[in-house]
Amino acid sequence: MSAAVLYFNGPILTMDAQDTVVEAVLTIGENIAEVGALSDLRARMPAGTTQVDLAGKAMLPAFIDPHGHFPDPGFIKLFRVDLSAPPRGNCADMAAALKRLGEKAKTTPAGDWVMGVLFDNTAISERRMPTRAELDGVSTDHPIWVLHASGHNGVANSAALALQGFTPDTPDPLGGRFGRNPATGELTGLIDGISAMGEMGDTNFLIDHDRFWQGFAAARDDYLAHGVTYGQNAWASAETLSQFNSLPADQDPGFDLTILPVADLEPELSQGSNAMRDFDNPHFTLGPRKLFSDGAFQLQTAYLRGDYAKPINPQAPRGVPYMASDELNKQVRKLHDMGFQIHCHCNGDAGADLFLDAVDAAQKATPREDHRHTIIHGQVLHDDQFERMARLGVTVSFFSAHIHFWGDRHYDTFLGPDRAARISPARSAQQHGVRFTLHNDASVTPTRPIHLAHCAVNRVTFSGRELNGGQKITVLAALRALTIEAAWQVFLEDSRGSIESGKIADFAILNRNPLDQGQNILGLKVINTIRRGKTVFEQSDEQQVAQ
Numbered sequence: 361m362s363a364a365v366l367y368f369n370g371p372i373l374t375m376d377a378q379d380t381v382v383e384a385v386l387t388i389g390e391n392i393a394e395v396g397a398l399s400d401l402r403a404r405m406p407a408g409t410t411q412v413d414l415a416g417k418a419m420l421p422a423f424i425d426p427h428g429h430f431p432d433p434g435f436i437k438l439f440r441v442d443l444s445a446p447p448r449g450n451c452a453d454m455a456a457a458l459k460r461l462g463e464k465a466k467t468t469p470a471g472d473w474v475m476g477v478l479f480d481n482t483a484i485s486e487r488r489m490p491t492r493a494e495l496d497g498v499s500t501d502h503p504i505w506v507l508h509a510s511g512h513n514g515v516a517n518s519a520a521l522a523l524q525g526f527t528p529d530t531p532d533p534l535g536g537r538f539g540r541n542p543a544t545g546e547l548t549g550l551i552d553g554i555s556a557m558g559e560m561g562d563t564n565f566l567i568d569h570d571r572f573w574q575g576f577a578a579a580r581d582d583y584l585a586h587g588v589t590y591g592q593n594a595w596a597s598a599e600t601l602s603q604f605n606s607l608p609a610d611q612d613p614g615f616d617l618t619i620l621p622v623a624d625l626e627p628e629l630s631q632g633s634n635a636m637r638d639f640d641n642p643h644f645t646l647g648p649r650k651l652f653s654d655g656a657f658q659l660q661t662a663y664l665r666g667d668y669a670k671p672i673n674p675q676a677p678r679g680v681p682y683m684a685s686d687e688l689n690k691q692v693r694k695l696h697d698m699g700f701q702i703h704c705h706c707n708g709d710a711g712a713d714l715f716l717d718a719v720d721a722a723q724k725a726t727p728r729e730d731h732r733h734t735i736i737h738g739q740v741l742h743d744d745q746f747e748r749m750a751r752l753g754v755t756v757s758f759f760s761a762h763i764h765f766w767g768d769r770h771y772d773t774f775l776g777p778d779r780a781a782r783i784s785p786a787r788s789a790q791q792h793g794v795r796f797t798l799h800n801d802a803s804v805t806p807t808r809p810i811h812l813a814h815c816a817v818n819r820v821t822f823s824g825r826e827l828n829g830g831q832k833i834t835v836l837a838a839l840r841a842l843t844i845e846a847a848w849q850v851f852l853e854d855s856r857g858s859i860e861s862g863k864i865a866d867f868a869i870l871n872r873n874p875l876d877q878g879q880n881i882l883g884l885k886v887i888n889t890i891r892r893g894k895t896v897f898e899q900s901d902e903q904q905v906a907q
Contacts, residue, residue: 362389364406365893368398370414371873374859375421375844379836385419387865390892394861417887418873420839421858422589422866423809424846426797427703427736427757429511430591430617432563433582433803434575439566441476444509445483447765447822448805453485458498461506465499473520473566474499476506478803482658482769489515492549505560509804510656513552514560521547524560532556535652535682552659553682554652563593563803564600572603580615583807584897587868587886590847590856591807593619594703594736595650598629601636609640614896618647618850620703623691625649627698647850648701648734651691652682654711657739657766657774662707663714664740669776678710685714692718692733697726701851702733703757709740716745719752729753734849737801739783740775746792755849757797758784760816761805767821781829786816786841788831797849798841810884813838818879835874835881865893 368384374395384398386405394401436442441464442449443457451457457479464474481489495504495517503520507513516524528545532538536553540546554561567575583591593600596619604619619639621629626649629636638646655661660668663679671677683691692715695702702719706712712735719733731753735741738756741749749756762770762783770780782788789796798816800807816838819827833841847857856864869888874881889897 363893364388364393364409366401366405366409366411367414367419367867368401368411370417370419370869371875372414372419372859373839373873373875375840376858376860379840382859385859385867387893390865392859392861392863392865395859414869416872418870419859420587420868420870420874421843421856422868422889422891423587423842424857425583425588425591425799425802425807425809426842426846426849427594427759427799428592428802428807429563429595430583430593430615430802431572431576431579433806434577434579435563435567435571436477436803437578437582438575439475439571441474442478443476443506444478445480448480448509449478451479451484454490454494457484457490457506458494461495461498461504465502465504468502470501472502474502474504475566476504478509479506479514480509480658482766482773489513489550491515492517492521492547495549505565507560508656508659510658511561511563511804512554512656512661513550513659514557515549516551516560517549520560521549524558526551534684534687535680552661553655555682562597562600563595564597564603567603569603569606576613576615580613583615584889584891585886586808586810587870587889587897588807588809589866589889589891589896590616590618590852592647593617596621598625601629604644605636605639605641607641607644609642611641613641613643614891616643616645618645618852620647620650623649623651623695623702626695626700630698648703649695651688651695651702651704651715653688653704653706653714654679654682654708657707657762657770660774662739663711664708665710665713668774669779670773679708681711681714683714685717688714689718689721693722693725696722696728696731696733699728701731703736704734705737706735707737707739709742709745712738712741712745716748716752716754719754720748723752732849732851738785740779741785741788743788743792746788746794749794750792755795755797756789757799757849758786758789758816759801760784760786760798761800761812763815763819763827764811764822765805767827768823768825771821771825771827781827782831783827784816785829785831786833786837790833790837795845795848796841797846798838809842810881810886813842814882816841817881835877835879839874866891
């Protein structure tokens with residue numbers, strides 16, 4: 361018989377429809393058998409049940425990452441050069457960034473790539489991207505590629521441009537561009553947009569089979585240490601799908617994932633003799649198909665209804681759409697008619713308008729009762745858009761970590777005080793009955809669910825400025841957005857996301873009850889993570905005492 365475990369003597373927040381708090385939980389094997397009164401469960405538990413005294417600690421459903429790029433954080437830790445500036449890292453200026461790249465080049469065989477990541481032109485002291493010449497100064501013996509923190513642009517040195525076949529005659533693709541010297545037409549090394557970056561924009565770039573699974577293990581261990589047992593790879597190319605599909609069907613990778621194929625892979629991915637209906641391994645699930653309507657705020661390529669507060673591109677003071685409206689309509693209609701859920705990256709309000717127009721047209725042509733198409737990021741959604749979303753059945757996942765990491769620059773540069781005050785407007789979504797989740801978009805920001813909840817609850821920037829705008833939500837609402845709402849958003853609410861009989865036994869045990877802390881939740885720590893009924897992370901006694 362499968363092992364049975366009884367958890368008791370601590371607040372157990374189920375996140376069920378009534379937000380019930382119960383005395384005890386009984387698990388058998390990978391699943392939750394019963395929840396309820398301790399005396400009842402003790403009377404019915406099997407002989408030999410292990411009893412776990414929570415000693416006042418709080419148990420919640422394990423956290424779910426509703427949007428991210430797993431296992432990219434593991435790739436960064438093991439194989440790439442971290443160029444993140446404060447508040448995320450300590451690479452404060454261009455000299456520090458170039459020095460780190462140079463140190464990596466010294467330990468890398470000539471001809472092999474050196475890849476820097478998480479570079480943020482809005483946070484580094486020079487407030488710009490590196491130049492092709494600067495990267496050539498690091499090394500001409502290595503192709504060097506520096507990817508922006510947003511993942512939406514980067515800079516290549518001469519060797520990298522040559523290897524990729526990019527020349528002054530290479531045309532700019534739709535939704536992307538190659539930086540050029542206005543006097544000579546020569547490439548500057550800057551490459552803007554996912555369509556222009558090509559394979560260099562994939563999270564799987566330069567990752568072979570062995571590195572993929574090494575990075576997977578590193579990312580898995582980090583997520584589990586923060587109470588996250590379910591995640592996403594939200595932009596899976598054909599190569600990335602193949603990497604995931606290389607895991608044997610009977611092997612447990614120690615982590616469960618929803619994987620979102622890029623929309624361009626359809627209909628070939630799911631139709632025809634070589635169709636992929638799902639993964640062989642039960643721990644991976646093919647999820648929504650992924651689209652983009654616009655870019656990133658840091659690059660001012662997020663598409664806005666009004667101008668940026670301090671535009672950096674006079675030719676596009678409102679940013680740019682990544683796709684013409686007729687093409688986005690065509691892509692949404694194709695996926696909608698095929699029965700797929702769609703997750704669409706929409707940072708700006710005008711970008712969201714494009715997607716909502718496309719969903720509206722698709723729904724009129726082919727009505728679907730419960731599609732759960734989702735706006736990803738939704739930084740500056742308005743009440744008229746929430747009203748429309750509620751009518752269309754569209755949901756949203758907010759990138760609330762932006763409040764901490766880039767909130768000051770939203771206030772000063774991107775949006776100005778008024779619009780910045782209501783970025784990631786979760787309270788408005790609630791008021792309009794639009795279900796929402798919260799995400800870190802790892803590796804753009806690290807997957808840290810407690811800090812993410814703090815961002816949505818307290819709305820304080822790195823400098824300490826409050827971006828309230830009437831958009832604060834309760835601790836309970838934030839926790840639901842990271843558990844049951846995150847499960848619901850990808851049609852998993854029947855199997856995970858709450859502590860209810862029959863669901864998978866995934867739990868996070870915290871040092872104290874999050875509902876007793878008021879808004880001061882940053883002191884919460886994950887003490888244990890339980891996945892499928894087994895403890896997969898446990899803080900040492902010394903770590904607990906240090907708190």
